[in-house]
Amino acid sequence: DAKTTQPTSMDCAEGRAANLPCNHSTISGNEYVYWYRQIHSQGPQYIIHGLKNNETNEMASLIITEDRKSSTLILPHATLRDTAVYYCIVRVFPYSGAGSYQLTFGKGTKLSVIP
Amino acid sequence: GAVVSQHPSRVICKSGTSVKIECRSLDFQATTMFWYRQFPKQSLMLMATSNEGSKATYEQGVEKDKFLINHASLTLSTLTVTSAHPEDSSFYICSARDPSRTYNEQFFGPGTRLTVL
Numbered sequence: 001d002a003k004t005t006q007p008t009s010m011d012c013a014e015g016r017a018a019n020l021p022c023n024h025s026t027i028s029g030n031e032y033v034y035w036y037r038q039i040h041s042q043g044p045q046y047i048i049h050g051l052k053n054n055e056t057n058e059m060a061s062l063i064i065t066e067d068r069k070s071s072t073l074i075l076p077h078a079t080l081r082d083t084a085v086y087y088c089i090v091r092v093f094p095y096s097g098a099g100s101y102q103l104t105f106g107k108g109t110k111l112s113v114i115p
Numbered sequence: 116g117a118v119v120s121q122h123p124s125r126v127i128c129k130s131g132t133s134v135k136i137e138c139r140s141l142d143f144q145a146t147t148m149f150w151y152r153q154f155p156k157q158s159l160m161l162m163a164t165s166n167e168g169s170k171a172t173y174e175q176g177v178e179k180d181k182f183l184i185n186h187a188s189l190t191l192s193t194l195t196v197t198s199a200h201p202e203d204s205s206f207y208i209c210s211a212r213d214p215s216r217t218y219n220e221q222f223f224g225p226g227t228r229l230t231v232l
Contacts, residue, residue, distance in 0.1 A: 032218075041206070041226065041228070043121075043208050043210070043223030043224050043226050044208070044210075046219050046222075049218055101147055101149075101164075101220070101221065102149070103149075103221060104161070105158045105160075106158060107158050108158060
């Protein structure tokens with residue numbers, strides 16, 4: 001799976017949009033971008049995933065650049081409960097036959113939402 | 116989303132004892148479960164992958180005789196830390212794969228905090 005690079009930490013004011021970047025310059029054509037987050041002392045929680053189109057769900061939006069070498073997770077109106085470590089993971093589509101179901105976690109970005 | 120539970124949520128034991136951690140998928144049948152370990156201020160590290168009815172596959176550097184994994188049913192996997200020592204103190208997290216889902220198929224438990232005195 002492709003390696004990802006994320007900033008170590010970020011701050012965001014409560015109510016503002018949080019934009020979390022992720023660099024994955026070695027991503028392959030059959031690799032998806034996944035985002036998870038981990039609130040302190042809890043298990044990771046799935047947020048969103050995408051291949052090449054921008055995606056939006058009830059939690060967040062995912063913007064993937066046209067060359068797919070980077071992406072940004074957007075939390076439109078951050079709340080204190082969004083304080084967590086956010087992980088950007090790139091992996092092969094599980095059903096491709098060539099990949100596995102494993103998720104490889106990097107160091108992630110520690111997002112602190114400030115009142 | 117699907118629910119995965121872990122028991123216990125927290126355990127404190129003496130050095131040399133064995134500790135069993137259970138991971139259950141509550142509303143789906145998990146053909147594959149994963150066990151992770153997370154030390155303070157570090158990321159999750161995959162320890163092993165277990166498929167129901169077969170032997171677990173361990174990651175490099177993880178001692179299979181120390182971390183015994185049993186996945187005897189489609190809803191339960193157990194991790195037993197044998198002869199635990201203080202360096203085994205960590206946050207252990209399991210995840211389970213729901214084969215009925217296409218993309219977001221893996222769900223994580225809440226974790227078990229192990230402290231070995």
